[in-house]
Amino acid sequence: MKKFTCLLLTLALVFALPLQASAVAGTLSSNENTMLKTIDSNKAGIIDISKKIWNLKELSSQEFKSSALLEDALEKQGFKVKRGLTGADPVSGKKCDVPTGFTATYENVKGGPTIGIMLEYDALPNGHSCGHNLISSSGYAAALGLKEAFKTTPGKLIVFGTPAEEFGGPGKTQMLAGGNFDGVDVVFETHGSDRWNMESQFMGIVGPKGDILTFKGVASHASASPEKGKSALDAAMLFGMGIEFLREHILDGSRIHYCIMEGGKAPNIVPEETKMNIYVRSMDSGYLKYLQSRIDDIAKGAALMTGTSVEYTWDFPWLAPTPVPTLYDFAAA
Secondary structure: OHHHHHHHHHHHHHHHOOOOHHHHOOOOOHHHHHHHHHHHHOHHHHHHHHHHHHHHOOOOOOOHHHHHHHHHHHHHOOOEEEEEEEEEOOOOOOEEEEEEEEEEEEEOOOOOOEEEEEEOOOOEOOEOOOOHHHHHHHHHHHHHHHHHHOOOOOOEEEEEEOOOOOOOOOHHHHHHHOOOOOOOOEEEOOOOOOOOOOOOOOOEEEOEHHHOEEEEOEOOEOOOOHHHOEOHHHHHHHHHHHHHHHHOOOOOOEEEEEEEEEOOOOOOEOOOEEEEEEEEEEOOHHHHHHHHHHHHHHHHHHHHHHOOEEEOOEOOOEOOOOOOHHHHHHHHO
């Protein structure tokens, strides 16, 4: 845990503090030593937060206890906390509440950069299998250390509580569209993995609204009058086949995966309706949009071949990150 949090802290130092010859040489500056000592002195509280969020395992947009736990802890540490935020739909711009989101701000010396640290704390139905209890507690630890540096160094630190990351959750995107990240120079987050890597491997992702793509046909008895039916299951299978052929011709760093959620009612009835879900991912946001257009053509073709219709609307995309290799290399050195 200590190593995990210190690595995030080191990344934040790249932006928040002046580059010093001693740091480049591999030794710690007085600021860095102070930050690490602060984290060590708060070790018990950091671990306690991680364990409590682990046990709460609250689902997306339901993290009321988890967010309150972090808000209370940050407030006790001298941060000015705003509980509950106003966001916006990134497509329509319509305002919305983000009740389990928050910001915690610390500023002592005016001027300098504005640094953000994001904390995730929602769980999956099987618990914190993505380790969001570690994301929140390690980000909390980094914030405590960085706050010590900002006591004498110009700059502002904002801790962002970002809910609803799982299940295509809208937390960060609503907060961004609502202007909550305006004026921030750089934002950091850490995520558990099976290896140490400074470079972000997260892809942009998009799927249909409500996680549903529907083919609609005409039901008929599959034995007595099959000629009267128009199979929505045939359309779904052709759609899947088209995607499988497309896979051969897409860029590395892109993914397409789908499932049939409902395929019919009985084998002797031509399926009148099928429901599918599909996720499209890419390391390039422009290419993500291109893949959407290719999948649109496949869906139309599957419907045309089977005499069915297809209904879906793309949800707003999570755009791919912008890599900065030079900064990654420096922070990892």
